[in-house]
Amino acid sequence: KQEVTQIPAALSVPEGENLVLNCSFTDSAIYNLQWFRQDPGKGLTSLLLIQSSQREQTSGRLNASLDKSSGRSTLYIAASQPGDSATYLCAVPVSGSARQLTFGSGTQLTVLP
Amino acid sequence: SAVISQKPSRDICQRGTSLTIQCQVDSQVTMMFWYRQQPGQSLTLIATANQGSEATYESGFVIDKFPISRPNLTFSTLTVSNMSPEDSSIYLCSVDPGVSYEQYFGPGTRLTVT
Numbered sequence: 001k002q003e004v005t006q007i008p009a010a011l012s013v014p015e016g017e018n019l020v021l022n023c024s025f026t027d028s029a030i031y032n033l034q035w036f037r038q039d040p041g042k043g044l045t046s047l048l049l050i051q052s053s054q055r056e057q058t059s060g061r062l063n064a065s066l067d068k069s070s071g072r073s074t075l076y077i078a079a080s081q082p083g084d085s086a087t088y089l090c091a092v093p094v095s096g097s098a099r100q101l102t103f104g105s106g107t108q109l110t111v112l113p
Numbered sequence: 114s115a116v117i118s119q120k121p122s123r124d125i126c127q128r129g130t131s132l133t134i135q136c137q138v139d140s141q142v143t144m145m146f147w148y149r150q151q152p153g154q155s156l157t158l159i160a161t162a163n164q165g166s167e168a169t170y171e172s173g174f175v176i177d178k179f180p181i182s183r184p185n186l187t188f189s190t191l192t193v194s195n196m197s198p199e200d201s202s203i204y205l206c207s208v209d210p211g212v213s214y215e216q217y218f219g220p221g222t223r224l225t226v227t
Contacts, residue, residue, distance in 0.1 A: 032214050034215065034216065041203075041221075041223060042221065043117075043220040043221040044207075045218075046216065051213070051214075091156075093214075094158070099216070101146075101207075103155045104155060105154070106155055
C-alpha cells in the first residue's frame with residue numbers, strides 16, 4: 001500500500017528566503033507525482049506534475065524534483081513571499097493505479113513579512 | 114486544464130439527514146473522483162465516479178453511505194447519507210482530463226453536522 005510522508009509538518013520563514021519541502025513515498029512504481037497548494041478552507045490548486053520519466057519540473061519560482069529510486073521528491077520555493085503562505089501537499093497514484101491519488105499530510109508554510 | 118464548480122460551498126446539517134453535493138466541469142472528462150478531508154487531515158479518496166456504471170468505492174467507504182451519480186461526462190453528485198458529526202469534513206471532487214494524468218480539484222464543500 002502506497003504511503004506518503006511530508007516533512008516538515010510546519011515551516012515558518014522570513015520573506016525572501018529560499019526553502020525546500022520534502023515528500024517521500026513507499027512504492028517507487030509510480031506514474032507521476034503532483035504537488036498542490038491549499039489555502040485555508042479552500043480547494044487544491046495544482047502546482048506541478050512530474051512524470052515518472054522526468055527528474056524535475058519548474059514553474060516560475062517553484063522547482064520540483066523527483067527521485068523514484070529513493071522514493072523522494074522535493075519542492076523548492078525561491079525568494080518566498082507572504083502570498084506563498086499555504087499548505088503544500090504532494091500526491092502520488094495509489095499502488096497499481098495511474099490516476100487515483102494518495103496524499104501526504106502536507107506542510108503548512110508561513111512566510112513572515 | 115479544467116474548471117470545476119461545486120454546490121453548495123458550505124452547509125450546516127442536522128444529524129440523521131442527507132446532503133447531496135454537486136460537481137460540474139466545464140469540459141467532458143472520463144475520470145471524476147470524490148475525496149474527503151476531515152478537520153486537520155489530508156485528503157482521502159472516497160470513490161471514482163464512473164459514467165454509465167456504478168461508482169468504485171475505496172476501502173472503508175460504502176455505497177449506502179455515499180451514493181454517487183454520474184449521469185454524463187461533465188457532472189457528478191455525491192450524497193452523504195444519514196449524517197453524523199463524524200461526517201463533518203470538506204468534500205472535494207476532482208477530474209483527470211486524461212491528457213497528462215494531472216488532476217484538478219473543485220473548491221470543495223465544507224460540511225458541518227450538528
